[in-house]
Amino acid sequence: MEALVRIAGLGVSFDGAAALRGIDLAVQRGEAVGLVGESGCGKSVTWLAALGLLPGRARVTGSVRLGGQELIGAPAAMLDRVRGGRIGMIFQDPASSLNPVHRIGRQIVEALRLHRGLAGAAARAEAKRLLDQVGMPDAARRLDAYPHELSGGQNQRAMIAMALAGQPELLVADEPTTALDVTIQAQILELLQAIRREAGMALVLISHDLGVVAEQCERVAVMYAGRIVEEAPAAQLFAAPAHPYTQGLLHALPPIDGPRRKLASIPGGVPEPWAMPPGCAFAPRCPHRIAACDATAPALEERAPGHSAACLLAARTVQEPAFA
Amino acid sequence: MTALPQSSSAHGAMPHPASAGGAAAPTLLVAHGLVRRYAMRRGMLGRAVALRAVDGVSLTVERGRTLGLVGESGCGKSTTGRLVLGLEPPDAGGVTFDGQPMPPLGSAAWRRLRARMQMVFQDPLGALDRRLPVGAQIAEPLAIHRIGAAAERGARVAELLRVVGLRPDHAARYPHELSGGQRQRAVLARALATEPALLVCDEPISALDVSIQAQVMNLLTELQDRFGMGMLFVSHDLRAVRQVSHRVAVMYLGRIVEEGEPDAVFREPAHPYAQALVSALPHPGALRQRIVLQGDPPNPAARPSGCAFRPRCPVAVALCAREAPALQRRPDNRMVACHLAHGEAALRKAA
Numbered sequence: 001m002e003a004l005v006r007i008a009g010l011g012v013s014f015d016g017a018a019a020l021r022g023i024d025l026a027v028q029r030g031e032a033v034g035l036v037g038e039s040g041c042g043k044s045v046t047w048l049a050a051l052g053l054l055p056g057r058a059r060v061t062g063s064v065r066l067g068g069q070e071l072i073g074a075p076a077a078m079l080d081r082v083r084g085g086r087i088g089m090i091f092q093d094p095a096s097s098l099n100p101v102h103r104i105g106r107q108i109v110e111a112l113r114l115h116r117g118l119a120g121a122a123a124r125a126e127a128k129r130l131l132d133q134v135g136m137p138d139a140a141r142r143l144d145a146y147p148h149e150l151s152g153g154q155n156q157r158a159m160i161a162m163a164l165a166g167q168p169e170l171l172v173a174d175e176p177t178t179a180l181d182v183t184i185q186a187q188i189l190e191l192l193q194a195i196r197r198e199a200g201m202a203l204v205l206i207s208h209d210l211g212v213v214a215e216q217c218e219r220v221a222v223m224y225a226g227r228i229v230e231e232a233p234a235a236q237l238f239a240a241p242a243h244p245y246t247q248g249l250l251h252a253l254p255p256i257d258g259p260r261r262k263l264a265s266i267p268g269g270v271p272e273p274w275a276m277p278p279g280c281a282f283a284p285r286c287p288h289r290i291a292a293c294d295a296t297a298p299a300l301e302e303r304a305p306g307h308s309a310a311c312l313l314a315a316r317t318v319q320e321p322a323f324a
Numbered sequence: 325m326t327a328l329p330q331s332s333s334a335h336g337a338m339p340h341p342a343s344a345g346g347a348a349a350p351t352l353l354v355a356h357g358l359v360r361r362y363a364m365r366r367g368m369l370g371r372a373v374a375l376r377a378v379d380g381v382s383l384t385v386e387r388g389r390t391l392g393l394v395g396e397s398g399c400g401k402s403t404t405g406r407l408v409l410g411l412e413p414p415d416a417g418g419v420t421f422d423g424q425p426m427p428p429l430g431s432a433a434w435r436r437l438r439a440r441m442q443m444v445f446q447d448p449l450g451a452l453d454r455r456l457p458v459g460a461q462i463a464e465p466l467a468i469h470r471i472g473a474a475a476e477r478g479a480r481v482a483e484l485l486r487v488v489g490l491r492p493d494h495a496a497r498y499p500h501e502l503s504g505g506q507r508q509r510a511v512l513a514r515a516l517a518t519e520p521a522l523l524v525c526d527e528p529i530s531a532l533d534v535s536i537q538a539q540v541m542n543l544l545t546e547l548q549d550r551f552g553m554g555m556l557f558v559s560h561d562l563r564a565v566r567q568v569s570h571r572v573a574v575m576y577l578g579r580i581v582e583e584g585e586p587d588a589v590f591r592e593p594a595h596p597y598a599q600a601l602v603s604a605l606p607h608p609g610a611l612r613q614r615i616v617l618q619g620d621p622p623n624p625a626a627r628p629s630g631c632a633f634r635p636r637c638p639v640a641v642a643l644c645a646r647e648a649p650a651l652q653r654r655p656d657n658r659m660v661a662c663h664l665a666h667g668e669a670a671l672r673k674a675a
Contacts, residue, residue, distance in 0.1 A: 038533035038534060038535065038536075039533055137619075151620040151621075153620055154620065181396035181397055181560065181621055182396060182560060182562075182601060182604045182605070183396060183600055183601065183604050183616075183617045183621070184396075184620065184621070185604065186600075186603075186604040186614055186616050186617070187616055187617070187618075189606075190614075190616050208533065208534060209606065210534070211605070211606030211607060212606045214606065214607070215606045215607070248535060249534055249535060251538075252534050252535045252537065252538035253534065253538075253563065254538075254541065254563040254564060254566060254567035255563070255566075256562065256563055256566060256590055256602075256605060256607075257587070257590065257591060260566070260567060262542055262545070263538035263541055263542050263567065264538070265535060265536075265538035265539040265542055266535035266538070266539075267539075269503040269504075269505060269506075269536065270503075270533075
């Protein structure tokens with residue numbers, strides 16, 4: 001099956017310090033893939049690199065293919081058509097991604113003009129339809145509102161409307177609800193699901209919140225220090241995590257019911273890009289570390305159907321799914 | 325001003341009961357009917373509108389126990405934290421600390437009290453001085469409150485660093501040389517320097533990564549077990565609040581709408597807002613029916629009539645628009661401010 005986007009051996013370094021160290025990831029048409037990890041693990045850099053949005057000093061290697069097109073090193077004009085066209089993007093802080101001096105409607109119309117060639121009344125009507133689609137209350141009047149006149153949730157809805165203007169095949173959502181309140185987060189997540197169902201659009205959800213990713217995505221990749229350390233169907237990842245880092249993340253999350261216990265925190269902190277351990281980057285914090293872990297970084301290997309982990313010991317710990 | 329050093333160190337020695345827990349923990353702080361208004365202007369030339377950030381909040385913090393305060397942005401939970409500490413004066417209501425009313429802001433008695441109540445903020449980098457090594461910053465409250473001899477302060481700083489899980493050699497580091505989790509530990513060490521009886525933590529883990537959040541939550545619980553301070557834990561994170569709190573209060577638009585044992589409130593929330601908040605929580609692995617509230621969090625400057633939650637409430641009735649419900653105790657000891665939650669209880673009793 002031809003993947004919609006296939007990332008192979010993607011590497012990024014800033015001034016010689018590696019931020020991404022070989023990412024392989026495929027996104028199928030209509031699929032929702034979650035990318036989780038802590039700050040600095042490279043989950044955002046992966047997609048910024050794929051879309052040519054990193055600053056000039058970043059050195060990008062490897063390949064990102066959208067359908068048959070190679071995006072790494074592609075001419076700027078082509079990337080301009082892809083961004084906001086075949087691939088839409090929304091970011092954490094909607095207020096800073098929208099232009100504060102232009103009305104919401106004008107910003108959506110601009111996307112419609114660039115990616116769908118619409119202009120005038122037709123573009124305005126389509127912009128209103130998009131705002132209606134994303135559940136903006138009183139859409140016709142909000143077209144003439146400035147971002148500061150809208151709430152955080154409404155601005156994120158406007159961002160989503162703008163991302164949908166190009167009728168993307170893939171929406172990359174980078175921490176789309178992190179800056180929002182819990183009840184508004186629930187609204188936006190429900191909206192993303194509804195849009196995906198209607199448009200058959202693929203979704204890449206980048207988040208530090210395991211719960212959000214678990215509910216939204218069919219497949220989840222866990223990143224640590226510039227690598228994917230585990231990848232599995234969402235249900236399986238949470239039921240039977242194979243990598244000690246994933247296990248640690250899940251145990252570090254306070255339960256909302258059941259007995260209260262001391263949280264199993266992961267000791268220490270994430271290694272700095274310029275001081276990467278020689279072997280497995282997680283080894284210094286890992287409770288199951290053995291001597292071999294310090295020799296070489298383990299490769300991401302399939303341990304069960306659709307379930308891969310980059311850990312020497314995961315082969316022993318991973319379980320066959322209880323359900324097929 | 326004269327007898328300060330002795331009195332503050334004598335006070336400082338107080339919050340060391342053997343351990344927290346026990347059925348009836350002694351009361352440390354009582355806030356009753358706190359109101360805080362701000363004047364807000366719409367636009368440059370607009371008229372000033374009174375905004376009630378906190379609108380009649382009463383709460384109690386016990387020694388060795390934690391009260392969790394949850395709510396969304398703008399609900400007044402941080403302002404409540406500052407009022408409780410006496411960092412700003414309430415427009416109505418008052419705070420009693422250790423049986424004594426809060427002295428006037430800036431008075432000598434008020435300054436003395438600073439040593440006994442401390443605050444931990446969300447952003448540790450913002451709470452630390454970037455140009456001073458953390459050791460010097462941890463020693464600062466000791467100098468300000470004249471605790472111990474200057475020569476002993478180095479040893480005290482080393483001890484405080486060990487208490488929060490840092491090494492004594494971290495004292496020489498600057499904030500930027502520490503990781504996020506280490507910085508929050510340093511902030512905690514500074515807060516603990518004066519052996520406070522009360523710690524107000526305002527979103528202390530929100531800026532940290534998941535694995536580091538767990539470290540800091542564990543540390544807070546350990547420190548409380550060891551030193552027996554009362555805590556007010558302000559957070560939007562229900563999981564974190566449940567983890568560290570003995571009681572929890574849910575705030576909405578400047579008022580407490582529900583208060584009770586964390587397990588009871590999170591398992592069976594009684595107020596429709598608390599129900600929505602709990603149901604909005606994502607669960608890894610478990611897909612459940614979720615209550616999605618319509619509309620945005622309300623503007624405190626344009627408070628709806630009657631119950632403030634009414635415009636977003638899925639079960640509101642006509643009465644809710646006319647009359648604001650009072651926070652009342654139910655037979656099961658839960659405090660709820662909702663006409664319907666109490667109506668239901670009354671119906672059940674009648675049946």
